[in-house]
Amino acid sequence: MKILYHLTQIQLLIVFFVLGVGYGQSDEKRTNITLKYGAERIGKRTDQPMQDWRNYGLGQFIHWGVYAIPGGHWDGKYYAGAAEWIRSWKGMPNEAYDNLYKEFNPKKFNANAWAKQAKELGAKYVIITTKHHDGFCLWPSEYTDYTIANTPYKKDIIGALVEAYDKQGIDVYLYFSIIDWNHFGYKSKLVTDKDRTDYEVFKEFTRNQLIELLTRYPETKGLWFDGTWDAAWKAQASYVYDLDKELREMIPGLIIGSRFRPDDYGNRHFDANGNMMGDYEQGWERKMPNTIEEVHGNDWDCVMTIPENQWGYHSDWRGHVKTSNELIEMLVKAVALDGNFVLNFGPDGLGTIRKEETKLAKQVGEWMKVNSTAIYNCGYLDWEKQDWGYFTTNRITQEKYMVVFNQPISGVYTVKTKKGVSVEKVYLLDNPGLELSIEKTYNNEFLIQYNPENHPEEPFVMVIETNKDQNNSDNQYLQPKI
Protein backbone atom coordinates (compact mmCIF):
# COMPACT_ATOMS: atom_id res chain seq x y z
CA MET A 1 0.00 0.00 0.00
CA LYS A 2 2.85 2.33 0.78
CA ILE A 3 4.27 1.89 -2.69
CA LEU A 4 2.40 4.90 -3.97
CA TYR A 5 4.02 7.11 -1.36
CA HIS A 6 7.50 6.23 -2.50
CA LEU A 7 6.98 7.14 -6.11
CA THR A 8 8.01 10.58 -7.25
CA GLN A 9 5.57 12.73 -9.20
CA ILE A 10 7.35 11.83 -12.42
CA GLN A 11 7.08 8.13 -11.72
CA LEU A 12 3.44 8.61 -10.89
CA LEU A 13 2.91 10.38 -14.17
CA ILE A 14 4.43 7.44 -15.98
CA VAL A 15 2.15 5.08 -14.06
CA PHE A 16 -0.76 7.34 -14.95
CA PHE A 17 -0.05 7.19 -18.65
CA VAL A 18 0.79 3.52 -18.70
CA LEU A 19 -2.53 2.90 -17.02
CA GLY A 20 -4.02 4.64 -19.97
CA VAL A 21 -5.78 7.66 -18.55
CA GLY A 22 -7.19 9.46 -21.51
CA TYR A 23 -6.76 6.87 -24.16
CA GLY A 24 -9.31 6.97 -26.90
CA GLN A 25 -11.83 4.48 -28.00
CA SER A 26 -10.63 2.44 -30.88
CA ASP A 27 -13.24 1.64 -33.48
CA GLU A 28 -11.11 -1.11 -35.00
CA LYS A 29 -10.97 -2.94 -31.72
CA ARG A 30 -14.74 -3.14 -31.25
CA THR A 31 -15.68 -6.63 -30.15
CA ASN A 32 -18.71 -8.29 -28.69
CA ILE A 33 -17.49 -9.91 -25.51
CA THR A 34 -20.24 -10.61 -23.00
CA LEU A 35 -19.69 -8.38 -19.99
CA LYS A 36 -21.62 -8.19 -16.75
CA TYR A 37 -20.15 -4.82 -15.87
CA GLY A 38 -19.52 -3.19 -19.24
CA ALA A 39 -20.85 0.05 -20.73
CA GLU A 40 -24.41 0.82 -19.68
CA ARG A 41 -25.30 2.13 -23.13
CA ILE A 42 -23.80 2.76 -26.54
CA GLY A 43 -24.08 6.35 -27.68
CA LYS A 44 -24.76 9.58 -25.91
CA ARG A 45 -27.26 10.24 -23.17
CA THR A 46 -30.05 12.39 -24.58
CA ASP A 47 -31.96 13.36 -21.41
CA GLN A 48 -32.28 16.98 -20.29
CA PRO A 49 -29.64 16.96 -17.50
CA MET A 50 -27.08 15.58 -19.95
CA GLN A 51 -28.08 18.12 -22.61
CA ASP A 52 -27.58 20.82 -20.01
CA TRP A 53 -24.15 19.38 -19.23
CA ARG A 54 -23.24 19.28 -22.92
CA ASN A 55 -24.21 22.91 -23.34
CA TYR A 56 -22.26 24.34 -20.37
CA GLY A 57 -19.12 25.07 -22.39
CA LEU A 58 -17.23 26.49 -19.43
CA GLY A 59 -16.83 25.17 -15.90
CA GLN A 60 -14.76 25.92 -12.82
CA PHE A 61 -12.76 23.39 -10.80
CA ILE A 62 -11.89 24.08 -7.18
CA HIS A 63 -9.10 22.23 -5.39
CA TRP A 64 -9.14 23.08 -1.74
CA GLY A 65 -8.01 21.24 1.33
CA VAL A 66 -5.39 21.27 4.08
CA TYR A 67 -2.64 21.14 1.43
CA ALA A 68 -3.42 24.83 0.89
CA ILE A 69 -1.73 25.58 4.23
CA PRO A 70 1.84 24.50 3.31
CA GLY A 71 1.18 25.77 -0.23
CA GLY A 72 3.97 23.70 -1.78
CA HIS A 73 6.57 24.40 0.89
CA TRP A 74 7.68 22.61 4.01
CA ASP A 75 10.46 23.40 6.40
CA GLY A 76 11.80 26.07 4.09
CA LYS A 77 12.00 23.65 1.16
CA TYR A 78 10.24 24.00 -2.18
CA TYR A 79 8.12 21.10 -3.38
CA ALA A 80 8.25 20.91 -7.16
CA GLY A 81 5.29 18.56 -7.50
CA ALA A 82 1.60 19.43 -7.50
CA ALA A 83 0.82 21.16 -4.18
CA GLU A 84 -2.08 18.81 -3.32
CA TRP A 85 0.41 15.91 -3.43
CA ILE A 86 2.83 17.35 -0.88
CA ARG A 87 2.04 14.60 1.61
CA SER A 88 3.65 12.06 -0.73
CA TRP A 89 6.92 14.04 -0.74
CA LYS A 90 9.82 12.86 1.38
CA GLY A 91 10.48 16.49 2.33
CA MET A 92 7.35 16.54 4.47
CA PRO A 93 6.74 13.98 7.24
CA ASN A 94 3.30 12.34 7.09
CA GLU A 95 2.78 13.21 10.71
CA ALA A 96 3.23 16.91 10.04
CA TYR A 97 0.76 16.72 7.17
CA ASP A 98 -1.78 14.72 9.11
CA ASN A 99 -1.88 17.41 11.81
CA LEU A 100 -2.38 20.33 9.45
CA TYR A 101 -6.15 20.14 9.86
CA LYS A 102 -5.72 21.43 13.41
CA GLU A 103 -4.66 24.73 11.84
CA PHE A 104 -7.26 24.87 9.08
CA ASN A 105 -9.10 28.09 9.78
CA PRO A 106 -9.81 29.95 6.54
CA LYS A 107 -10.97 33.23 7.98
CA LYS A 108 -11.21 34.91 4.59
CA PHE A 109 -13.41 32.20 3.06
CA ASN A 110 -16.53 33.66 1.50
CA ALA A 111 -18.56 31.16 -0.50
CA ASN A 112 -20.73 33.86 -2.02
CA ALA A 113 -17.70 35.79 -3.25
CA TRP A 114 -16.28 32.66 -4.92
CA ALA A 115 -19.60 31.91 -6.56
CA LYS A 116 -19.98 35.48 -7.74
CA GLN A 117 -16.51 35.39 -9.27
CA ALA A 118 -17.35 32.10 -11.02
CA LYS A 119 -20.52 33.68 -12.37
CA GLU A 120 -18.53 36.62 -13.71
CA LEU A 121 -16.06 34.20 -15.27
CA GLY A 122 -19.00 32.74 -17.17
CA ALA A 123 -18.81 29.27 -15.60
CA LYS A 124 -22.01 27.26 -15.86
CA TYR A 125 -20.86 24.51 -13.53
CA VAL A 126 -18.38 23.94 -10.75
CA ILE A 127 -16.54 20.82 -9.61
CA ILE A 128 -15.52 21.02 -5.95
CA THR A 129 -13.07 18.74 -4.14
CA THR A 130 -15.01 17.21 -1.26
CA LYS A 131 -12.04 14.96 -0.42
CA HIS A 132 -8.68 14.64 -2.17
CA HIS A 133 -6.19 11.75 -1.88
CA ASP A 134 -5.18 12.85 1.65
CA GLY A 135 -8.66 11.86 2.85
CA PHE A 136 -9.49 15.22 4.46
CA CYS A 137 -13.21 15.93 4.15
CA LEU A 138 -14.48 19.46 3.56
CA TRP A 139 -17.87 18.34 4.85
CA PRO A 140 -18.54 17.02 8.37
CA SER A 141 -18.66 13.33 7.45
CA GLU A 142 -20.09 11.00 10.04
CA TYR A 143 -17.74 8.24 8.94
CA THR A 144 -14.37 9.71 9.86
CA ASP A 145 -12.95 12.26 12.27
CA TYR A 146 -10.68 13.66 9.59
CA THR A 147 -13.08 16.41 8.57
CA ILE A 148 -13.74 20.11 8.64
CA ALA A 149 -15.80 19.61 11.82
CA ASN A 150 -12.60 18.94 13.74
CA THR A 151 -10.72 22.00 12.50
CA PRO A 152 -10.84 25.37 14.24
CA TYR A 153 -13.09 26.51 11.37
CA LYS A 154 -15.69 23.80 12.11
CA LYS A 155 -18.31 24.92 9.56
CA ASP A 156 -19.38 22.81 6.58
CA ILE A 157 -17.54 24.19 3.56
CA ILE A 158 -19.22 21.99 0.98
CA GLY A 159 -22.62 23.05 2.29
CA ALA A 160 -21.70 26.72 2.03
CA LEU A 161 -20.34 26.31 -1.51
CA VAL A 162 -23.27 24.25 -2.76
CA GLU A 163 -25.67 26.88 -1.48
CA ALA A 164 -23.71 29.84 -2.85
CA TYR A 165 -23.15 28.37 -6.32
CA ASP A 166 -26.72 27.16 -6.51
CA LYS A 167 -27.88 30.67 -5.72
CA GLN A 168 -25.83 31.95 -8.67
CA GLY A 169 -27.43 29.39 -10.96
CA ILE A 170 -24.16 27.46 -11.34
CA ASP A 171 -24.59 23.67 -11.33
CA VAL A 172 -22.61 21.82 -8.66
CA TYR A 173 -20.54 18.66 -9.21
CA LEU A 174 -18.62 16.97 -6.44
CA TYR A 175 -15.04 15.76 -6.89
CA PHE A 176 -14.35 12.64 -4.82
CA SER A 177 -11.04 10.80 -4.57
CA ILE A 178 -11.16 7.03 -4.22
CA ILE A 179 -7.54 7.09 -3.00
CA ASP A 180 -7.71 7.88 0.72
CA TRP A 181 -4.37 8.01 2.52
CA ASN A 182 -6.14 8.54 5.83
CA HIS A 183 -8.25 5.38 5.88
CA PHE A 184 -6.58 2.22 7.17
CA GLY A 185 -8.54 0.10 4.74
CA TYR A 186 -7.47 1.94 1.60
CA LYS A 187 -5.01 -0.13 -0.45
CA SER A 188 -3.55 0.39 -3.90
CA LYS A 189 -3.38 -3.38 -4.32
CA LEU A 190 -4.67 -6.38 -2.42
CA VAL A 191 -1.94 -8.84 -1.56
CA THR A 192 -2.78 -10.49 1.75
CA ASP A 193 -6.03 -11.73 3.24
CA LYS A 194 -5.83 -8.90 5.72
CA ASP A 195 -5.62 -6.43 2.83
CA ARG A 196 -8.81 -7.92 1.48
CA THR A 197 -10.64 -7.77 4.81
CA ASP A 198 -9.53 -4.19 5.40
CA TYR A 199 -10.50 -3.20 1.87
CA GLU A 200 -14.04 -4.45 2.48
CA VAL A 201 -14.25 -1.94 5.34
CA PHE A 202 -12.92 0.76 3.01
CA LYS A 203 -15.51 -0.10 0.34
CA GLU A 204 -18.32 0.25 2.84
CA PHE A 205 -16.80 3.54 4.05
CA THR A 206 -16.60 4.86 0.48
CA ARG A 207 -20.20 3.88 -0.19
CA ASN A 208 -21.34 5.51 3.05
CA GLN A 209 -19.55 8.74 2.25
CA LEU A 210 -20.98 8.96 -1.24
CA ILE A 211 -24.51 8.30 -0.03
CA GLU A 212 -23.91 10.84 2.69
CA LEU A 213 -22.80 13.48 0.17
CA LEU A 214 -25.80 13.00 -2.10
CA THR A 215 -28.14 12.97 0.90
CA ARG A 216 -26.68 16.15 2.36
CA TYR A 217 -26.40 17.94 -0.99
CA PRO A 218 -29.33 16.85 -3.15
CA GLU A 219 -28.65 19.81 -5.50
CA THR A 220 -25.62 17.85 -6.76
CA LYS A 221 -25.77 17.35 -10.53
CA GLY A 222 -22.93 14.89 -10.81
CA LEU A 223 -19.82 13.28 -9.36
CA TRP A 224 -16.25 13.68 -10.65
CA PHE A 225 -14.20 10.70 -9.48
CA ASP A 226 -10.43 10.55 -9.27
CA GLY A 227 -7.83 8.05 -8.07
CA THR A 228 -9.53 5.00 -9.59
CA TRP A 229 -6.47 3.56 -11.29
CA ASP A 230 -5.27 1.30 -8.46
CA ALA A 231 -5.27 -2.45 -8.98
CA ALA A 232 -7.40 -2.81 -5.83
CA TRP A 233 -10.17 -0.60 -7.24
CA LYS A 234 -9.95 -2.08 -10.73
CA ALA A 235 -10.81 -5.49 -9.27
CA GLN A 236 -14.15 -4.20 -7.85
CA ALA A 237 -16.29 -4.22 -10.99
CA SER A 238 -19.41 -5.62 -9.36
CA TYR A 239 -19.24 -3.40 -6.28
CA VAL A 240 -18.67 -0.21 -8.32
CA TYR A 241 -21.39 -1.20 -10.78
CA ASP A 242 -23.89 -1.54 -7.93
CA LEU A 243 -22.69 1.65 -6.27
CA ASP A 244 -22.98 3.56 -9.53
CA LYS A 245 -26.58 2.37 -9.86
CA GLU A 246 -27.41 3.19 -6.27
CA LEU A 247 -26.05 6.73 -6.59
CA ARG A 248 -27.91 7.30 -9.85
CA GLU A 249 -31.13 6.19 -8.18
CA MET A 250 -30.61 8.76 -5.44
CA ILE A 251 -30.50 11.68 -7.88
CA PRO A 252 -32.26 11.11 -11.19
CA GLY A 253 -30.16 12.42 -14.05
CA LEU A 254 -26.93 12.27 -12.02
CA ILE A 255 -23.88 12.61 -14.25
CA ILE A 256 -20.79 10.46 -13.71
CA GLY A 257 -17.79 10.40 -16.03
CA SER A 258 -15.73 7.49 -17.30
CA ARG A 259 -13.24 7.59 -14.41
CA PHE A 260 -15.31 5.55 -11.98
CA ARG A 261 -16.20 2.02 -13.02
CA PRO A 262 -13.87 -0.76 -14.04
CA ASP A 263 -15.31 -3.51 -16.25
CA ASP A 264 -15.15 -7.26 -15.57
CA TYR A 265 -11.52 -7.32 -16.71
CA GLY A 266 -10.40 -4.19 -14.89
CA ASN A 267 -10.55 -1.98 -17.99
CA ARG A 268 -11.07 1.68 -17.26
CA HIS A 269 -12.92 4.38 -19.27
CA PHE A 270 -13.69 1.93 -22.09
CA ASP A 271 -14.80 -1.63 -21.53
CA ALA A 272 -13.35 -4.72 -23.19
CA ASN A 273 -15.54 -4.02 -26.22
CA GLY A 274 -14.28 -0.47 -26.58
CA ASN A 275 -17.49 1.12 -25.31
CA MET A 276 -17.30 4.00 -22.89
CA MET A 277 -18.45 3.41 -19.31
CA GLY A 278 -20.07 6.47 -17.74
CA ASP A 279 -21.66 9.52 -19.28
CA TYR A 280 -18.68 11.36 -20.73
CA GLU A 281 -15.01 10.71 -21.35
CA GLN A 282 -13.07 11.91 -18.35
CA GLY A 283 -9.55 11.35 -19.60
CA TRP A 284 -8.61 14.79 -20.87
CA GLU A 285 -6.68 16.11 -17.91
CA ARG A 286 -4.26 18.98 -18.66
CA LYS A 287 -4.42 18.00 -22.31
CA MET A 288 -6.92 18.21 -25.13
CA PRO A 289 -7.83 16.42 -28.31
CA ASN A 290 -6.74 18.10 -31.55
CA THR A 291 -9.25 16.55 -33.89
CA ILE A 292 -12.84 15.38 -33.75
CA GLU A 293 -11.66 11.85 -34.57
CA GLU A 294 -9.94 11.68 -31.17
CA VAL A 295 -13.28 12.32 -29.47
CA HIS A 296 -14.92 9.23 -31.00
CA GLY A 297 -18.38 10.72 -30.79
CA ASN A 298 -18.37 10.88 -27.00
CA ASP A 299 -19.15 13.70 -24.63
CA TRP A 300 -15.99 14.82 -22.82
CA ASP A 301 -14.54 17.42 -20.49
CA CYS A 302 -11.07 18.89 -20.30
CA VAL A 303 -9.88 19.91 -16.84
CA MET A 304 -7.02 22.41 -16.95
CA THR A 305 -4.60 24.07 -14.57
CA ILE A 306 -3.52 27.70 -14.97
CA PRO A 307 0.16 26.99 -14.24
CA GLU A 308 1.76 23.88 -15.68
CA ASN A 309 0.72 21.39 -13.02
CA GLN A 310 -0.74 22.85 -9.86
CA TRP A 311 -4.27 22.10 -8.71
CA GLY A 312 -4.11 22.88 -5.00
CA TYR A 313 -2.61 26.18 -3.83
CA HIS A 314 1.13 26.47 -4.44
CA SER A 315 2.42 29.82 -3.23
CA ASP A 316 5.26 29.80 -5.75
CA TRP A 317 4.13 29.04 -9.28
CA ARG A 318 7.12 28.29 -11.48
CA GLY A 319 7.25 27.64 -15.18
CA HIS A 320 4.73 28.89 -17.68
CA VAL A 321 1.49 30.43 -16.41
CA LYS A 322 -1.20 30.46 -19.07
CA THR A 323 -2.47 33.80 -20.33
CA SER A 324 -6.15 34.65 -20.71
CA ASN A 325 -5.91 34.29 -24.49
CA GLU A 326 -4.38 30.83 -24.15
CA LEU A 327 -7.19 29.81 -21.81
CA ILE A 328 -9.82 31.28 -24.10
CA GLU A 329 -8.33 29.36 -27.02
CA MET A 330 -8.50 26.12 -25.02
CA LEU A 331 -12.12 26.86 -24.14
CA VAL A 332 -13.06 27.54 -27.75
CA LYS A 333 -11.15 24.50 -28.97
CA ALA A 334 -12.97 22.30 -26.45
CA VAL A 335 -16.37 23.63 -27.52
CA ALA A 336 -15.42 23.32 -31.21
CA LEU A 337 -14.68 19.64 -30.56
CA ASP A 338 -17.91 19.04 -28.63
CA GLY A 339 -16.41 19.15 -25.13
CA ASN A 340 -16.52 21.30 -22.00
CA PHE A 341 -13.57 23.24 -20.62
CA VAL A 342 -13.08 23.31 -16.84
CA LEU A 343 -10.61 25.81 -15.41
CA ASN A 344 -9.03 25.07 -12.05
CA PHE A 345 -8.70 27.42 -9.08
CA GLY A 346 -6.69 26.61 -5.94
CA PRO A 347 -7.57 28.99 -3.10
CA ASP A 348 -5.03 29.53 -0.33
CA GLY A 349 -5.17 28.39 3.29
CA LEU A 350 -7.12 31.45 4.36
CA GLY A 351 -9.75 30.99 1.67
CA THR A 352 -8.50 33.73 -0.65
CA ILE A 353 -8.44 33.20 -4.38
CA ARG A 354 -4.99 34.32 -5.47
CA LYS A 355 -4.63 37.51 -7.47
CA GLU A 356 -3.34 35.77 -10.62
CA GLU A 357 -6.49 33.63 -10.74
CA THR A 358 -8.76 36.56 -9.98
CA LYS A 359 -7.19 38.55 -12.80
CA LEU A 360 -7.56 35.72 -15.31
CA ALA A 361 -11.15 35.08 -14.21
CA LYS A 362 -11.88 38.72 -14.91
CA GLN A 363 -10.18 38.70 -18.31
CA VAL A 364 -11.85 35.49 -19.47
CA GLY A 365 -15.15 36.72 -18.00
CA GLU A 366 -14.92 39.97 -19.91
CA TRP A 367 -14.28 38.07 -23.12
CA MET A 368 -17.23 35.82 -22.35
CA LYS A 369 -19.52 38.80 -21.84
CA VAL A 370 -18.97 39.80 -25.46
CA ASN A 371 -18.49 36.40 -27.09
CA SER A 372 -20.30 33.71 -25.10
CA THR A 373 -22.89 33.44 -27.87
CA ALA A 374 -20.28 31.31 -29.66
CA ILE A 375 -19.75 29.16 -26.52
CA TYR A 376 -22.98 28.37 -24.66
CA ASN A 377 -25.14 25.71 -26.30
CA CYS A 378 -22.48 25.40 -28.99
CA GLY A 379 -20.51 22.50 -30.38
CA TYR A 380 -18.77 21.00 -33.37
CA LEU A 381 -19.45 22.19 -36.91
CA ASP A 382 -18.53 19.68 -39.58
CA TRP A 383 -16.62 22.12 -41.81
CA GLU A 384 -12.93 21.82 -42.55
CA LYS A 385 -10.89 23.57 -39.88
CA GLN A 386 -9.00 26.66 -41.05
CA ASP A 387 -5.83 28.26 -39.70
CA TRP A 388 -7.53 31.46 -38.46
CA GLY A 389 -9.24 29.59 -35.61
CA TYR A 390 -12.32 27.51 -34.85
CA PHE A 391 -15.88 27.09 -36.04
CA THR A 392 -18.61 26.53 -33.49
CA THR A 393 -22.33 26.17 -34.02
CA ASN A 394 -25.30 26.64 -31.74
CA ARG A 395 -26.98 23.26 -31.26
CA ILE A 396 -30.41 24.85 -30.93
CA THR A 397 -30.47 27.71 -33.46
CA GLN A 398 -27.83 26.23 -35.84
CA GLU A 399 -26.22 29.67 -35.97
CA LYS A 400 -22.56 29.39 -37.00
CA TYR A 401 -19.50 31.19 -35.69
CA MET A 402 -15.88 31.72 -36.58
CA VAL A 403 -13.76 32.35 -33.51
CA VAL A 404 -10.57 34.02 -34.71
CA PHE A 405 -7.23 33.57 -32.94
CA ASN A 406 -4.82 34.03 -35.86
CA GLN A 407 -5.71 37.04 -37.99
CA PRO A 408 -4.41 36.44 -41.53
CA ILE A 409 -2.02 39.18 -42.64
CA SER A 410 -3.85 39.15 -45.98
CA GLY A 411 -7.13 39.87 -44.24
CA VAL A 412 -8.63 36.93 -46.12
CA TYR A 413 -10.51 34.27 -44.15
CA THR A 414 -11.22 31.01 -45.93
CA VAL A 415 -14.42 29.10 -45.21
CA LYS A 416 -15.20 25.77 -46.84
CA THR A 417 -18.75 24.67 -46.29
CA LYS A 418 -20.54 21.45 -47.11
CA LYS A 419 -22.08 20.78 -50.50
CA GLY A 420 -24.98 23.07 -51.26
CA VAL A 421 -24.34 25.34 -48.30
CA SER A 422 -23.34 28.87 -49.23
CA VAL A 423 -22.16 31.68 -47.00
CA GLU A 424 -24.66 34.50 -47.43
CA LYS A 425 -23.68 37.00 -44.79
CA VAL A 426 -20.81 37.46 -42.32
CA TYR A 427 -20.62 40.07 -39.58
CA LEU A 428 -18.79 40.71 -36.34
CA LEU A 429 -20.61 39.48 -33.26
CA ASP A 430 -19.76 42.69 -31.40
CA ASN A 431 -20.53 44.90 -34.40
CA PRO A 432 -23.43 43.40 -36.39
CA GLY A 433 -23.73 46.55 -38.48
CA LEU A 434 -20.40 45.84 -40.16
CA GLU A 435 -21.08 43.36 -42.93
CA LEU A 436 -17.98 41.75 -44.41
CA SER A 437 -17.51 41.12 -48.11
CA ILE A 438 -17.70 37.53 -49.29
CA GLU A 439 -16.17 36.15 -52.47
CA LYS A 440 -17.09 32.71 -53.70
CA THR A 441 -14.10 31.04 -55.36
CA TYR A 442 -15.33 27.62 -56.35
CA ASN A 443 -17.58 24.95 -54.95
CA ASN A 444 -18.22 25.55 -51.28
CA GLU A 445 -15.21 27.82 -50.75
CA PHE A 446 -15.77 31.39 -49.63
CA LEU A 447 -13.23 34.11 -48.96
CA ILE A 448 -14.21 36.67 -46.37
CA GLN A 449 -12.43 40.01 -46.25
CA TYR A 450 -11.65 41.59 -42.93
CA ASN A 451 -8.67 43.91 -42.75
CA PRO A 452 -9.44 46.76 -40.38
CA GLU A 453 -6.95 49.53 -39.70
CA ASN A 454 -6.92 48.63 -36.04
CA HIS A 455 -6.66 44.91 -35.67
CA PRO A 456 -8.48 43.42 -32.70
CA GLU A 457 -6.06 42.59 -29.93
CA GLU A 458 -8.15 39.76 -28.61
CA PRO A 459 -9.80 36.73 -30.14
CA PHE A 460 -13.10 37.75 -31.72
CA VAL A 461 -16.16 36.18 -33.28
CA MET A 462 -17.67 36.42 -36.76
CA VAL A 463 -21.23 35.23 -37.30
CA ILE A 464 -21.99 33.33 -40.50
CA GLU A 465 -25.38 33.15 -42.10
CA THR A 466 -25.93 30.46 -44.72
CA ASN A 467 -28.55 29.78 -47.36
CA LYS A 468 -29.80 26.77 -45.42
CA ASP A 469 -29.23 25.01 -42.17
CA GLN A 470 -27.11 21.97 -42.27
CA ASN A 471 -28.82 18.95 -40.84
CA ASN A 472 -26.59 18.02 -37.97
CA SER A 473 -27.93 14.48 -37.88
CA ASP A 474 -25.77 13.96 -40.97
CA ASN A 475 -22.79 14.56 -38.76
CA GLN A 476 -21.05 11.23 -38.34
CA TYR A 477 -19.28 12.46 -35.24
CA LEU A 478 -22.33 13.24 -33.14
CA GLN A 479 -22.88 9.59 -32.28
CA PRO A 480 -20.25 6.92 -31.84
CA LYS A 481 -20.10 4.46 -34.69
CA ILE A 482 -21.78 1.23 -33.65
Ligand code: K80
Ligand atom coordinates in the same frame (compact mmCIF):
# COMPACT_ATOMS: atom_id res chain seq x y z
C1 K80 B 1 -3.57 12.42 -9.62
C2 K80 B 1 -2.51 11.64 -10.09
C3 K80 B 1 -1.76 12.09 -11.16
C4 K80 B 1 -0.63 11.25 -11.67
C5 K80 B 1 -2.08 13.28 -11.78
C6 K80 B 1 -3.13 14.05 -11.29
C7 K80 B 1 -3.89 13.63 -10.22
C8 K80 B 1 -5.01 14.42 -9.69
N1 K80 B 1 -6.07 14.68 -10.67
C9 K80 B 1 -6.29 16.10 -10.75
C10 K80 B 1 -7.70 16.45 -11.14
C11 K80 B 1 -5.83 16.59 -9.42
O1 K80 B 1 -6.77 16.33 -8.42
C12 K80 B 1 -4.57 15.79 -9.25
O2 K80 B 1 -4.07 15.82 -7.94
